[in-house]
Amino acid sequence: MAPLSQATEQERIREILTMVKDPEIPVLSIQDMGILQSVQVTAGNAVQVSIIPTYSGCPAMDVIREEIKTVLLLHGYGDVCVKTILSPAWSSDLITAHGRRKLQEFGIAPPAGKSSDQTGEGPDVACPYCQSTDTRLVSQFGSTACKALYKCNNCLEPFDYFKCV
Amino acid sequence: MNRPETDPHFEYLLRLGDSSLILGQRLAEWCGKAPILEEELALMNIGLDLIGQARLLLSHAGQVEGRGRDEDRLAFFRDVQEWRNLLLVEQENGDFAKTMARQFLFDTFQGLQYRELAASADSTLAEIAVKSLKEAEYHQRHSRNWMLRMGDGTEESHTRLQKALDELWGYVPELFEMDEVDQAMIAAGIGIDTNALRAEWDSRVREVLSEATLTVPDVGWAVSGSRKGQHTEHLGYLLAEMQFLPRAYPDARW
Ligand SMILES: [Zn+2]
Numbered sequence: 001m002a003p004l005s006q007a008t009e010q011e012r013i014r015e016i017l018t019m020v021k022d023p024e025i026p027v028l029s030i031q032d033m034g035i036l037q038s039v040q041v042t043a044g045n046a047v048q049v050s051i052i053p054t055y056s057g058c059p060a061m062d063v064i065r066e067e068i069k070t071v072l073l074l075h076g077y078g079d080v081c082v083k084t085i086l087s088p089a090w091s092s093d094l095i096t097a098h099g100r101r102k103l104q105e106f107g108i109a110p111p112a113g114k115s116s117d118q119t120g121e122g123p124d125v126a127c128p129y130c131q132s133t134d135t136r137l138v139s140q141f142g143s144t145a146c147k148a149l150y151k152c153n154n155c156l157e158p159f160d161y162f163k164c165v
Numbered sequence: 166m167n168r169p170e171t172d173p174h175f176e177y178l179l180r181l182g183d184s185s186l187i188l189g190q191r192l193a194e195w196c197g198k199a200p201i202l203e204e205e206l207a208l209m210n211i212g213l214d215l216i217g218q219a220r221l222l223l224s225h226a227g228q229v230e231g232r233g234r235d236e237d238r239l240a241f242f243r244d245v246q247e248w249r250n251l252l253l254v255e256q257e258n259g260d261f262a263k264t265m266a267r268q269f270l271f272d273t274f275q276g277l278q279y280r281e282l283a284a285s286a287d288s289t290l291a292e293i294a295v296k297s298l299k300e301a302e303y304h305q306r307h308s309r310n311w312m313l314r315m316g317d318g319t320e321e322s323h324t325r326l327q328k329a330l331d332e333l334w335g336y337v338p339e340l341f342e343m344d345e346v347d348q349a350m351i352a353a354g355i356g357i358d359t360n361a362l363r364a365e366w367d368s369r370v371r372e373v374l375s376e377a378t379l380t381v382p383d384v385g386w387a388v389s390g391s392r393k394g395q396h397t398e399h400l401g402y403l404l405a406e407m408q409f410l411p412r413a414y415p416d417a418r419w
Binding site for chain 1: 189203204206207210211212213214215216217218220221288289291292293295296297299300303306307310
């Protein structure tokens, strides 16, 4: 097999990495989440993957780090280093349009608005089931660090909201 | 143990990391016991954020120290006099009112602290601060809401919250104290003038207390000492529980 150019090699790795999902939201890949920052390949086929952690104490990060190594190993990359970078800090703005659609389909309301224009007041959150914006915050904290609990006043369903941070 | 002269940079990071870790551990004590499910989730989430911040700060401290101690070594193998967390955060949980009062006083302080540390000349510390600031502000929104809800709530909740504030108020001045480590870190552009945050902290806290119909305590006592490793009796018990496993089975992995 002819060696791939570095750019092609990086593309291939990025493609493989779409298999790594956020363990807490299994429909989202690390690309969708904006966790995957960069992929670098050296001449000796050593791979460095840089990821941006979401919340400081998010236990999913350790799982993601392991998953990246495992998936790449299964595709023939034995020399993989996963680097965690703090700057730029992760923000929910990094979730891709594709990721937002997936969240919605999964029953989690995607973050409303931009993280920078949070005024402290609750944003208009649309119910992922009936799309009504007549919803209310039940709790600022949900089952994982990235979610808050909402309830729809229209269809009465409770749902998770992906916090806008 | 008599410790040799320590590096002020290391010492400074330890103070920050230790306060986050000890408060995170305190919140974890609520696991399975919170008054309602939503608060169980909230307290655990906030605790996890704090422990996450502590991991970043302590592993950075270990690197700055350069003696091969990582975050786990620092968390599990230091005795009580070697801890540098604020006395406020080691205070016992008490009832939900006391836990929330402690949280509100600390969250308000920590948000201001991280906001200023975001400009630190220590770029790793600055990055940790930017990241953690978002979390601290989110936590403060939660604890602030509870201050309003309980303070301006029933007679029972108001009485309990006022009592909690009175019990904790004597630990507040320590938040703003400064010693030679702080001075050295300010001079190096790494640390911040904590004392300068007092006025802003006061006005934020007073505003909430007044809206919550609570009285700003006038307790006439204040204690400090954490910067020198002098703690209240509560920290030893907390450490005994937190450190038991790694000390009983050193280097155990799971
Ligand atoms: Zn609905």
